[in-house]
Amino acid sequence: MNSYQKNKISIEGVTKSFEDLLIVDDVSISLKEKEFVSILGPSGSGKSTIFNIISGLMKPDTGKVYIEGKEFTGKTGRVSYMYQKDLLLPWKKIIDNVSIPLVIKGETMQDARKKVKKYFEIFGLEGFEDKYPHQLSGGMRQRASLLRTYMFSKDIILLDEPFGGLDAITKSKMQSWLLEILDKLEASIFFITHDIEEAIYLSDRIYILSDRPAVVKEEIKINLPKPRHEDIVTTHEFNEIKKHILNLL
């Protein structure tokens, strides 16, 4: 990553309280083009609130949200956002679940199906277009949710603990898969997690948040070589970063 890259997202001086309880305190963070940036912090520290503000679902009390340099504070519809519990509709086939964002944007079901179909291979879902969510494994359902999110807006994506509900083995497979397809997606991704190893393994940069109210404690650049493989988690460099983060939290 170099300093000439454009900001896809930047939030500046964002503060948010709920009923006099300060949750987010003067947070300024950014995401550059094609970057993968994690927001790592304790449970309940205000991470999802920051995503709600970036996506425009919530207005900050103070501060501003910019997307590609334009002000977007309180405006929805520009970035993809996958919630922690983003469920597929059980009564719809996978292809129709994934088509929803395009249909909401006004495309016919037929056109939407055609457009999403070409991404089934990248997302490891080829051949499962006409299955229902309960016929897929947990990892596949999560990939289908990710694809649905990606179809809303392909260039800027917010992922709120997308692998949080998966067992350790599936989670590790999903992380490796995500790293493999990142180049093809050509997206800039903000990723919420409270899993330190996940954040180091996947990210170009990590913002470490404090306990509530969330303030940015440190911004860490992850200079581990790419492409990254699973065994990187056993290296000295990886463990040094992990130790540093553990000391901060």
Ligand SMILES: Nc1ncnc2c1ncn2[C@@H]1O[C@H](COP(=O)(O)OP(=O)(O)OP(=O)(O)O)[C@@H](O)[C@H]1O
């Ligand atoms: N709409 C709301 N009204 C009142 N309080 C809220 C609201 N949204 C969030 N909170 C409170 O703000 C705090 C931060 O919540 P948030 O979901 O942003 O944290 P988080 O870091 O994403 O947590 P987790 O990792 O557990 O999902 C919590 O104490 C929560 O109860």
